[in-house]
Amino acid sequence: MNDCVLVKSYPYPPVNQKEILRYSGCKNSTDELCLLIEKCTSESCNKLVFKVCYREFNITVENDVVDFGFMKVPSSDLCKNLCKCNKAIVFCATVGIELDRLIKKYERIAPSKAIMLHAFGSERVEALCDAFCDDIKAEYDNFNINCCTRFSPGYGDFDIKFQKDIFRALEISKNIGVSLNKNLFMTPSKSVTAIIGLKEK
Amino acid sequence: MNFREFLKNNIVIFDGGLGTLLQKQGLKAGEHPETWNISHAGIVQKIHTDYFNAGSNIVNTNTFGANKLNFASDELETIIKAAVENVKIARDNCVANQPKFIALDIGPTGKLLKPFGDFDFEEAVEVFAETVKLGVKYGVDLIYIETMSDSYETKAAVLAAKENCDLPIIASNAYGEDGKLMTGASPEAMVAMLEGLGVDAIGANCSLGPKQLRPIVDKLLKCSSLPVMLKPNAGLPKIIDGKTVYDINVDEFADEVLSAINSGVRIVGGCCGTTPEYIRKVSQKTIGAKPIDIKEKNITxxxxxxxxxxxxxxxxxxxxxxxxxxxxxxxxxxxxxxxxxxxxxxxxxxxxxxxxxxxxxxxxxxxxxxxxxxxxxxxxxxxxxxxxxxxxxxxxxxxxxxxxxxxxxxxxxxxxxxxxxxxxxxxxxxxxxxxxxxxxxxxxxxxxxxxxxxxxxxxxxxxxxxxxxxxxxxxxxxxxxxxxxxxxxxxxxxxxxxxxxxxxxxxxxxxxxxxxxxxxxxxxxxxxxxxxxxxxxxxxxxxxSLEMMKTYYAYRAIHNLDSNCADYIVFASGVEISENKAVSVTNKADENYNSDLQKAIIKGLKELSGEITSELIKAHNPLDIVTDEIIPALDIVGKGFEKKEVYLPQLLMSAEAAKSAFEIIKSNMQTVSKNDKATVVIATVKGDIHDIGKNIVKLLLENYGFNVIDLGKDVSPDAILKTVVENNAPLVGLSALMTTTVPAMEETVKLIKEKAPYCKTVVGGAVLTEDYARKIGADKYAKDAMETVRYAEEICR
Structure with missing residues (x-):
């Protein structure tokens, strides 16, 4: 079990254009939309980072409460997700602040690009989470341990206020530069925190 | 001897990791290590003493996160007082006789500064100032600002220190594997800023091991006219048999540090994963090492x-x-x-x-x-x-x-x-x-x-x-x-x-x-x-000015300042293209569109719309272009959006294309007259920092000729009212994205109803619904930007 927070950097995950369209609210593609996506991806691709920090914790799941040691989360949805798990990985993934700068720039001068960059960022950070989860799955498979689907604060009845505890426990700001504002929003905005339950096969 | 004097002619040895050692003693994830200054003073003092005994000239107070964001002010004072006291006791208990100094340790707040975070620059200065004042009050010898991954926060901390004491300041940043800070600064940029702010030494610490930090430190040495510090981790953490192990041992670490000293580094120490053993080795290996003179670099x-x-x-x-x-x-x-x-x-x-x-x-x-x-x-x-x-x-x-x-x-x-x-x-x-x-x-x-x-x-x-x-x-x-x-x-x-x-x-x-x-x-x-x-x-x-740019690129090319004339070639070939490109304007572009301009707007082609408008304006009345071309094109797109045949990004591309046509028209009009349509005031309400939705509304309203006053985001009810009254605005648009800020919206609506009853309110944003809008007393809920435009046209007509 890792008793400290580890940081990993990933190479550029493959892009899924359909997902970008979906996040931007477009049902069909047109030449102009494809061109817009192409402009957004080429302008931002070398500005992104793909960083994850994570740590494993012993957990207990009892009476609809999950105890991580550093936080006790009353949530029946999380309990369902972590059913029969005695450990969990808590992680935060981000694509970095530069995308926020680009979005901010285009919000002012070309909102269409800003919207598309938002969509692109959402697709990127989810792709990063997928890459990370695949890694963890492969790693724990060696020890005969199954990984549950990742579950984030804000899903179901998992209160988003636990972001504060997660941020402190993983020292996320220091490790990968993601910080939490008063309203519990993350900056860089294209960041995800989540929990992966671990259970023996 | 004071620290500045000592630094002039000596290699300075800092302490090593503290957090990792406290964790071994039972500090839990998420627990504030600073509380241990009081609850486990003995353990903290022992670690400090071990560092002094190992040869450290400077030991840091256990105050990395001691600031008023984490602690109430009386608690903060107690903690800093105890933290300084713990190092003093360690210094007194130490058996070694090297010169010893106490540094007030200041780490980052963990909050990101505006505009990307919600932490105001002056607020940050104030937070750091409080910690500095207390450190000075209880008798530290210098200020150590460390592990900063943002240049802006570093500046806030240094300003706070400069404005509240005359003690020496060491400012050190945490660089990533890409050789930059998380918010983008290069080592050279940090030197430029920190030298200007008048710190005493500049460094790199944490984040990486001595090998990975070495290229960064070399860059600092190359441009800094101040002493340079290196305080790396004990390599990178790895998990071996379920335990965290750092991948550089004591000897390797000391060798790397010695080699950095031989290249000119003046202050050395360790960060995460290093222990008194690491510092002892560094101190042994550097006995007799001669500090290298620091030269003025004269870089403008x-x-x-x-x-x-x-x-x-x-x-x-x-x-x-x-x-x-x-x-x-x-x-x-x-x-x-x-x-x-x-x-x-x-x-x-x-x-x-x-x-x-x-x-x-x-x-x-x-x-x-x-x-x-x-x-x-x-x-x-x-x-x-x-x-x-x-x-x-x-x-x-x-x-x-x-x-x-x-x-x-x-x-x-x-x-x-x-x-x-x-x-x-x-x-x-x-x-x-x-x-x-x-x-x-x-x-x-x-x-x-x-x-x-x-x-x-x-x-x-x-x-x-x-x-x-x-x-x-x-x-x-x-x-x-x-x-x-x-x-x-x-x-x-x-x-x-x-x-x-x-x-x-x-x-x-x-x-x-x-x-x-x-x-x-x-x-x-x-x-x-x-x-x-x-x-x-x-x-x-x-x-x-093309003439000026020609001179610039040509001068560089003939003075051997542009290798292979690469920049010149890119520039000059670009000029050819734009000079040869002429926009031909026809009245009927193709069967599906009424005109070239309408086609460009409907397809969302920003540059082309501008170019066509520049041509059109030579022969047409500007206002005719607006009413005959731009508005009809926008209407076609707007209707498509309402029918869900056109999506938001496309609607926006068209709006931007129309805007670029408008800019050409505006700059070609003899006098810039106020629009004849009414003034609409828009704002994101107090407490809310999201403004993309509001910006979209602004763009579309402008497209339709409204005179829009955009107050930005996080705007107080009073400020909104003031603008409404001053401009006698018949309509105000309010946006809120978060449930937590809807009360601020309600307050604003009430205030306007009371003080400016002639002004209608239209509200929108992710959390709002028709029902909700009615409940807070708004005149209209608009589900999207087009609906806001339609409403504005309805009430302003």
Missing amino acids: CVSSYTHVVEFGKQPILIGERINPTGKKRFKQALVEHDIDYILNEGINQQEKGVHILDVNVGLPEIDEPELLKTAVCELQAIINLPLQIDTSDIKAMESALRVYNGKAMINSVNGKQESMHSVFPLVKKYGGLVVALTLDENGIPSTAEGRVKIAEKILKTAENYGISKKDIIFDTLAMTISADTSAPIATLGSMREIRERLGCNTSLGVSNISFGLPNRDFVNSVFYASALENGLSAAIMNPY
Whole structure:
């Protein structure tokens, strides 16, 4: 079990254009939309980072409460997700602040690009989470341990206020530069925190 | 001996990791280590003592996160008092006899500063100031600002220290594997900013091991005229058999550190994963190591939050377009507080290839300190070029320098006593490269010698303020040849002398040379070439001028400053294309569209819309273009959106295309008249920092000819009401994205209903519903931007 927070950097995950369209609210593609996506991806691709920090914790799941040691989360949805798990990985993934700068720039001068960059960022950070989860799955498979689907604060009845505890426990700001504002929003905005339950096969 | 004295002639050994050792003693994830100063004082003292015994000259207080964001003020004082006491006890208990100092440890707050986070710069200064004051009160010897991954937060911490004590300051950053801070700064940029702020040493710590930090430290050594510190982790953490192990052992670590010392590093220590054993080894290996003399690097540069721009090697272009002088449209933008217009000028100049942006927002009728500060903040949020703060208002200069994220260029000081005594203290406090005009109380000397004499006087006065000549750049004043054709002799002569004899860099507002002449570019570009031959380092110029850009690229190509003429080729081939490209406008583009312009707008082709409009306007009445072309095209797209056949990004692309057509029309109208349609005030309500939805509404309303006053985000009910009343606005649009800010929206709606009952309220945003809108008393809920436009048309008609 890792008793400290580890940081990993990933190479550029493959892009899924359909997902970008979906996040931007477009049902069909047109030449102009494809061109817009192409402009957004080429302008931002070398500005992104793909960083994850994570740590494993012993957990207990009892009476609809999950105890991580550093936080006790009353949530029946999380309990369902972590059913029969005695450990969990808590992680935060981000694509970095530069995308926020680009979005901010285009919000002012070309909102269409800003919207598309938002969509692109959402697709990127989810792709990063997928890459990370695949890694963890492969790693724990060696020890005969199954990984549950990742579950984030804000899903179901998992209160988003636990972001504060997660941020402190993983020292996320220091490790990968993601910080939490008063309203519990993350900056860089294209960041995800989540929990992966671990259970023996 | 005080620390500054000791640092002059010695290698300084810092302590090693503390957090990792406390974790081994039982500190839990998420627990504040600072509370252990009281609850586990014995353990903390033991670790401090071990470091002193291992040979540390400096031991840090256990106060990394001791600030008023984490602790109430009386608790904070108790913690810092105990933390300093713990190191004092350790120092007294230590058996070794090296000189020993106590550093107040200050780590980052974990919050990100505005505009991307919600932490205000001045608030950050205040938070750090509180910690500094307490550290000083309880007797630390120096301030150690560490593990900062953001240049802006580093500046806040250093300012707080400078403003509250005279103790030595070591400022150290956490660099990533890409060699930069998380918010983008290079080591060179950090040196430029931190030297300017007057710290005593600059360093790199945490994040990586000594091997990975070495290239970063080498960069610091190359450009820093101050002592450099290296305080790395014990390599990178790995999990072996379920335990965390750092991958560099004690011997390897000490060897790496010794090698850094031999390259010039002056202060060494360890960060995460290092223990007293690491420090003992470092201390043993460095016995007898001779500190290497630190040389003055004499680099003339400015920096942004990402990079430095150095003067003297390549000609530097300073974009002059953010300046209202002689620009009607720009003045209008300033009066209307249209920041987007300023940002556009910045972005366009960056695309043209300038290295620095001059920022001048001086107009008699505006609050310049406030507007200059806003302009600097907004520009540096989205453009990574260094800025030249251009103002004669000292208050405005200070307010802008204070919030500037880097080392700014300052325009300007001159040889008048009054000017020097008001500008130099600011340069000393905030750092900066200041443009010095060679004029004084007696005016502008007509001879080169006279101007050089003033330059010498300026250098001398600067030296008295502790400002070195590398931070002064001289402008020998270009004067128009239309009044006196001999004027350039003194300008160029003094420039050459200043460059060659005084060894200083020079800058020039090139285009003044042609004032009053026709086709000024012809003269400007030739004068620019002459100035470059006479040693001009930087030109304040118009990057949209093709003649000037031709000179710039050609000069570099023929002076061996552009290898393989690569830049010239890119530039010159681009010019060919744009000169050959002509837009042909037909009345019927293809069967599906009524005209070329309508097609361009419907397809969302921004550049093309602008180009077609430029052609159309030669033969058509501007207002006819609006009513016959733009509005019908927008209506087609708007209807498609309402029918869900067109999606939001497409709607926006069309709106942007229409906007670019409007800009052409606006700039071609004889007088910029207020729109005949009504004024709509829009804002994101107090507490909410999201504004993309509101910006979309703004764009569409403008498209439909409304006069939009955008108050931005996080706007108080009173401010909104004030604007509504002042403009007698019939409609106000409010946006809120978060449930937590809907009460602020309700409060605003109520206030407007009460004090300005003639004004209708339309609300929107992710969390709102028709029901909710009714409940808070709004007149209208708009589910999207188009619906807001339709409503505005309905009530303003």
